[in-house]
Amino acid sequence: MKKINAAVLGCTGLVGQQFIRLLDDHPYFELSCLTASPRSRGKRCGETTANGGQPALGEKTASLVIRETTAAAVIQSGARVVFSALPAAISGELEMELRKNGLFIFSNASSHRMDALVPLLIPEVNSAHLELARAQLREFPGLIITNSNCSVAGLAMALKPLTAFDVQALTVTTFQAVSGAGQRGVAAWDIMGNVIPHIANEEEKVASETKKILGTLAGKQIKDHGLEIYPSCSRVPVREGHLQSVSVEFAAPVSASEIAAALSGFSAEPQQMALPTAPRRPIIVLDxxxxxxxxxxAWAGEPERARGMAVTLGRLRCRGKRCSFFLLVHNTVRGAAGGCLLNAELALKKRLLGGN
Incomplete structure (x- = not known):
């Protein structure tokens, strides 16, 4: 198949860098446009990308010249698919302008996650919500699809196979890596040897986004899942990987063996379709x-292209109607760039990206 030209907005940040790594030599998408702030304009991608122990970029990708982030620059580049790693403060209007001009936006920003017609997508969990994207295409020449908050990407994945046991409520405490705070992270002296028991607006996102993702589609609306969610979020001195302590309450007693079997045996459309960025096992249960x-x-997942895309669980304990476990999700891969890219791969296979 002919590759589709793609752009990355906010290419010099941590998530933008992951987008570049994942799109380099991708089988479906051809990286053709990179944008960033004015101070990076005119630089080549290879000058701004730190590989962090990852394989070096291909020559074509490394030589791409960075443009300033404007709607005009993206439209003029000829890109049809856009991966947005922009801050929420500037992503909202720009993404809508690009949609109005017929582009297909896959956004890591929170700006449109709760919009009625925008799928808040985790492909293994709620692929049926892509019908909202079809509804968008009846109103606009393009579309916006978002991924979830980075912690929710792991939490909702673990909850999906458990919904068969009638989940009633959950308590979750997160231990989130400093990379989740962006390129500059948290000031070193504030986080070194410390835990900060607050992340602005994070607990609200965990509750609202999880309910939408696990909700049911009724026409052009999502009916939120009715489970009660009690989140507490903290920042810890870890580079990458969000650890979460989760306690789930069910309607009836459950056993550890049946919960472990449901988790470890879980797979969905991305695995059945063998999408390039889909891990063979989306949930890995460790003994x-x-x-x-x-x-x-943090980098769990196979094949090589899917490293960092699997959610890892351990310390599973069940007693009566309650089960507790720890889970880990790579915040800038499954929880950000990798999740967005998998959304785009699924949308392409569902024939949502125009003539392909």
């Missing part, structure tokens, strides 16, 4: 008593 750990498990 070791001291796992998952960010340093050991």
């Amino acid at each position: 070791a008593p001291d796992r998952p750990q960010p340093a050991l498990d």
Whole structure:
């Protein structure tokens, strides 16, 4: 198949860098446009990309010249698919302008996550919500599809196979890596040897986004899932990987063996379609008593292109109607760039991207 030209907005940030890595030599998309702030305009991609131990970029990608982030620059580039790693403060209007001009936007920003016609998508969890994108295409020449908050990307994945057991409520405490705060992160002296028990607006996002993602589609509306969610979010001195302590309450007693089987046996459309960025096993359950750990498990997932896309669970304990476990999600891969890219791969296969 002929590759589709793609743009990355906000290419010099942590999520933008992951987009570039994942799109380099991608089988469906051809990276043709990079944008960033005016201070990066005119630089080549290879000058601004730190590979962080990852394979070096291909020559074609490394030589791409960065443009200033404007709607005109993206439209003039000829890109049809846009991956947005922009801050929410500037993404909202720009993404709508691009949609109005017939582009297909896959956004990591929070600006449109709760919009009525915008799918808040995790392909293994709520692919049926892509019908909202079809509804958008009846009103606009393009579309916007968002991914979730980085913690929600792991939490909702783990909850999906558990909904068969009638989930009633959950309590979740997150231990979130500093990379989740962006390129500059948290000031070193504030986070070194410390835990900060507050992330602005994070707990609200965890509750509202999880309910929308697990909700049911009725016409052009999502009816939120009715489970009660009690989140507490903290920032910890870890580079990458969000660890979460989760306690789930069910309507009836459950056993650890049946919950473990449901989690480890879970797969969905991306696996059945063998999408390039889909991990063969989206949920990996570990038996070791001291796992998952960010340093050991953040990059879980196979094949190579899907590293960082699997959610890892461990320390599963059940008693009566309640089960507790730890889960780990790579915040800038499954929780950001990789999740967005998988959304685009699925949308392409569902024939939502124009003539392909």
